[in-house]
Amino acid sequence: MSRRALGQLEAEVLAALAGLGGDAGTAELMARLEGEPAYTTVGTILYRLYRKGIVTRVRDGRQYRYRLAVDESALVADRMRDQLRHASDPGSVLSRFVRTLTPEEERKLREILGGAE
Template sequence: MAGGSEDPVNDPTRRQAGELEGAVLAALWASQRPLTAPELQRALPAGLARTTVATILARLHDKGTVRRTRQGRAFAYSPVVEDPAALSAQRMHTELDRGDDRSGTLARFISRLSSDDEDLVRALLASSAEPKEQR
């Protein structure tokens, strides 16, 4: 680039979008209790500023991914869902609810599944259709 400045888009040291959110969620899932921003900062890779951690937590809270409760003068955060699979399912439901054409969205999603994933969806649907006494 002109002037010798670095290209931030192609900078290999720059974190991928969502990478820090994922690290924060992983730390929260690993914890047995809600954590404050300073506690999370200590649990995450070195070098993250407290303000960065606080910003990530605020964004996750705004998205409904974490809940916060008062702990003294600070907030303590905990995940809304119990694991990464539940988070992915929540995001999928959010996208489905966002659109006007639920059938079209599902049809396009299904059309792009691998044959292994199609088999898995069929098995899961069959399992969920069984009477609860048989499960």
């Protein structure tokens, strides 16, 4: 099994939590992740996200249930902006990014930019 970068697993856990649309326990989130990460790994990621203030948690018996404390789209957009800020040629990065979009993503981007046909 190949290992993910820690930031990637964090992003996957956040996306899974957002996809559930409410609160979830560690086992529920594990079931939505590819590659069968260990329960303790997902628990550690959730604890780190809690410490960063990205998720909240409430005790439910012997476990915690987690909920997003921030807007997922703002969080991802901030990450994208941060990556662009560190690029030596942001235009090239944006160009490459746009070429990887699906037709639906491209349509949505055009709509956002005001260029809907």
